[in-house]
Amino acid sequence: MLSIAGIANSIHQWLNETFSSGWATLLEFVLVGILVISFFAFLGLVLVFMERKVSAYMQLRVGPNRVGYKGLAQTLADTIKLVVKEGLTPDGADKFLFNFAPFLVLIASMLLMAPIAFAKDFQIWDINIGVLYITAISSISVIGVLMAGWSSNNKYSLLGAMRSGAQIVSYELSAGLAIMTIVILAGSIRLSDIIASQENGWWIFKGHIPAIIAFVIYIIAVTAETNRAPFDLAEAESELTAGFHTEYSGMKFALFFLSEYVNIFIVCAIGATLFLGGWMPLHIGHWEGFNHIMDFIPSSLWFMGKTFFLIFLIMWFRWTFPRLRIDQLLNLEWKYLLPISLFNLLLVTFIALMGWYF
Numbered sequence: 015m016l017s018i019a020g021i022a023n024s025i026h027q028w029l030n031e032t033f034s035s036g037w038a039t040l041l042e043f044v045l046v047g048i049l050v051i052s053f054f055a056f057l058g059l060v061l062v063f064m065e066r067k068v069s070a071y072m073q074l075r076v077g078p079n080r081v082g083y084k085g086l087a088q089t090l091a092d093t094i095k096l097v098v099k100e101g102l103t104p105d106g107a108d109k110f111l112f113n114f115a116p117f118l119v120l121i122a123s124m125l126l127m128a129p130i131a132f133a134k135d136f137q138i139w140d141i142n143i144g145v146l147y148i149t150a151i152s153s154i155s156v157i158g159v160l161m162a163g164w165s166s167n168n169k170y171s172l173l174g175a176m177r178s179g180a181q182i183v184s185y186e187l188s189a190g191l192a193i194m195t196i197v198i199l200a201g202s203i204r205l206s207d208i209i210a211s212q213e214n215g216w217w218i219f220k221g222h223i224p225a226i227i228a229f230v231i232y233i234i235a236v237t238a239e240t241n242r243a244p245f246d247l248a249e250a251e252s253e254l255t256a257g258f259h260t261e262y263s264g265m266k267f268a269l270f271f272l273s274e275y276v277n278i279f280i281v282c283a284i285g286a287t288l289f290l291g292g293w294m295p296l297h298i299g300h301w302e303g304f305n306h307i308m309d310f311i312p313s314s315l316w317f318m319g320k321t322f323f324l325i326f327l328i329m330w331f332r333w334t335f336p337r338l339r340i341d342q343l344l345n346l347e348w349k350y351l352l353p354i355s356l357f358n359l360l361l362v363t364f365i366a367l368m369g370w371y372f
Contacts, residue, residue: 101264119158174257
């Protein structure tokens with residue numbers, strides 16, 4: 015069967031046969047960069063359209079239905095509009111930081127694509143400290159947000175950036191502890207090892223109650239980390255106009271907009287990898303017949319299906335819960351999620367030591 019890993023291996027083999035090892039490696043880097051940028055653009059189009067359709071479904075509306083077949087070209091039209099708009103820079107802004115901030119946020123998102131396994135044997139970089147790499151790089155994006163708010167020379171932008179910084183730093187703790195739950199169960203921080211440990215069942219099923227608690231905390235925490243409703247305090251339109259990107263327009267605004275949706279995909283891909291087996295098919299113990307049927311479904315479809323299920327879940331939150339106040343948001347993290355996460359970490363450590371998991 016033709017697979018993504020097979021295509022990648024064929025390209026790698028052809029480049030090494032045609033060019034010297036140095037040039038082949040350089041061309042592979044360029045090709046991967048082009049593919050990641052193209053994938054980002056495609057994700058932006060798909061996820062914005064999906065957001066509008068999901069919100070319409072939740073509110074008993076039709077959603078985009080004019081531009082293209084059933085509104086499929088609506089996001090493309092919006093992209094063209096943003097491309098042709100003039101990018102303005104406020105007079106009192108720090109021009110270098112103002113222009114660099116959206117690129118820094120997008121660069122952090124691009125770096126996070128490296129260790130994610132999109133299919134069996136298909137990873138940009140199977141680094142042996144994959145979980146540590148993800149938690150470290152994901153912290154960089156808050157610098158871009160703070161940079162954008164401060165450099166804009168706008169009090170609303172600065173307030174939005176400070177809110178976002180407090181929110182991201184706070185909820186990173188619970189998200190990290192939820193990830194540590196799976197690291198303890200799998201016994202490795204390499205993502206390929208974590209996926210392999212779920213061959214006979216996904217951790218959300220065989221990790222018992224601690225894995226379920228960690229999954230719920232992870233979904234709540236990453237929803238807050240990506241500034242999604244009901245945790246979109248940084249972009250509270252009724253109070254702060256557009257938050258930290260109030261002064262941005264044109265393509266610089268589009269980069270912030272794109273990075274938000276790409277980050278949703280990344281956190282859901284990581285969640286699917288850790289809790290739902292990544293590209294691993296659904297296997298149940300020694301049910302050989304059932305497991306064999308599940309293996310017929312391509313690994314890339316398993317990965318994308320799980321990831322988009324989690325994306326739908328996060329979008330569902332947006333149109334279900336009202337926005338929290340800033341004090342309620344921080345109370346939820348420091349008074350509830352963090353203590354629960356710490357207790358859950360102790361519980362899963364005890365379960366792992368006793369071997370009380372499937």
